[in-house]
Amino acid sequence: MTTDIAIIKLNDLDVEVIHKNIKNVHLSVYPPDGKVKVSAPVSMTPDTVRVFVISKLGWIKKQQTKLRTQEREAPREYIDRESHYVWGKRYLLNVDEKDAPPSVALKHSRMILSVRPGTSREKKQAILEAWYRENLKQTVPALIEKWQSHMGVSVQRFYVQQMKTKWGSCNVHSGNIRLNTELGKKPLACLEYIVVHEMAHLLEPTHNSRFIELMDQFMPKWRFYREELNRLPVRHEDWGY
Known part of the structure; x- marks a missing residue:
């Protein structure tokens, strides 16, 4: 309190x-x-x-x-030929209005967002964010499984959510990790770096010298991936303070 x-x-x-x-x-x-x-x-x-x-x-x-x-993305309008990113690759949005349940599909260099006619910008945003979240939920388990045996730790649960100030977080007491939905837009190697970073906190809760040694041991190129994340544009936000 x-x-x-x-x-x-x-x-x-x-x-x-x-x-x-x-x-x-x-x-x-x-x-x-x-x-x-x-x-x-x-x-x-x-x-x-x-x-x-x-x-x-x-x-x-x-x-x-x-x-x-750090460069920030322009506010998204969710209109045709707007740039969106998936695993670091650029796609041009194609809004397909039809009387059917909403969906998102990737075809070549296009991201096809199917929505009902008259769907608002806010609703389009919510549909895409849910798609990114589900994409991450399908991708992360294999990474956790891979690194659990390598690092000798156990992740109890993971969560994917919008986070304004962090790429991820770890609760060392519960063994849970949280990941920023925005990682679904970044190169897959950057997601893997954040997963390893948070899992390393299960061995060392702070960012002290031991933590740095653990990261050097498990992922020698982690600094490169960190710089890549810091270099890439981040989501536009209306910051509420």
Whole structure:
């Protein structure tokens, strides 16, 4: 339960601090402009939080620069000849209006979106997002199975959902991982990198040196895939803050 919210000012940087009933401090930098939030244990004093943030200033500035310079997709209108991506490949949308249940199909370089006449933009978006989500749900199990035996870990369940600030997350206590629906648009190797990244957290919950060593051991090219994800355009969002 949240007990206190405050703002720490460090020169030109405003940091929102939320004290919660948690054990460890968490620092996040949010798109699109790099807003900084800290979730801190109730017992952590303001001075301790300030020292912690100061120690992370270099990392914060790096993340803010990356977020502010990353290319973003234009808002989607879901009209003919609009570009959409599946596993990193570009497809031109073809909206096929007919009196039948909605569907999505890939044919050569076209993505055919079949909808009933008069279907709204929001409904078209929902149909495509559900298709991407199902596509991921069909693809991820084989990756998890492959890496479970290789890494010696066990994923209990995985979830696919829209995530504004992360490609994935891992609950080390439940053994569950969550994956961003947007990964269905990126190269398959990038999805596999995120799956391995989250599974590695079952061995090491934090991003410390041991975690880096584990990633180097299991996927030596992981930095290349990370850069690829950071280079590719990300989804346009109406950020609600």
